[in-house]
Amino acid sequence: MSTIEIIIIAIVEAMDCFAVAISTGLCKSGIKRSRAGLQAVSFGVFQGGMTMLGYFLGSFAERWFNTVGTPIACGILCILGGRMIFGAIRGDDEAVSCKHLSLTNILLLSIATSIDAFAVGISFAFMSVNLSFAVSAIAFASFAAGIIGFEIGRHTAKRFKTKIPELIAGIILIAIGVKMLY
Secondary structure, X not given: OOHHHHHHHHHHHHHHHHHHHHHHHXXXXXXXXXXXXXXXXXXXHHHHHHHHHHHHHHHHOHHHHHHHHHXXXXXXXXXXXXXXXXXXXXOOOOOXXXXXXXXXXXXHHHHHHOHHHHHHHHHHHOOOXXXXXXXXXXXXXXXXXXXXXXXXXXXXXXXOOOOHHHHHHHHHHHHHHHHHHO
């Protein structure tokens, strides 16, 4: 596999992280950049790690992961998105994770966005690919997408003085989850 192909795959793998980071930034405009940075690092680590895991486990886990992993990731994203929507409608800032980017939320979002990286790793196991370069490219692209997406969402949220960004963020997470199933 060529370098260009690996870079394209890395960018495509990072798109879920980008969309989730935008939605996180939309509803968490007041949090510290260090927390957003932690989310981006987590995205990179999980995307790279799941790619490696998929590579080493190969086709053995493919059937199980496709039947179980995708609905779990969809469920995680839909629950978090629903919580954001519920909090925006209810107006209770403390009841929803939308004002706090907790470590639990970061890990759940990282796991949910890295499910497809596992499948990419499985496909890499059957190709001639420079695994260290591929994993590094995917991890870096996901990290960068996490930082850029959060900043875009945060700057957009600052322009709104309503709960609309939180509603949009919840809808984005639910849409990503549903997209995973189809």
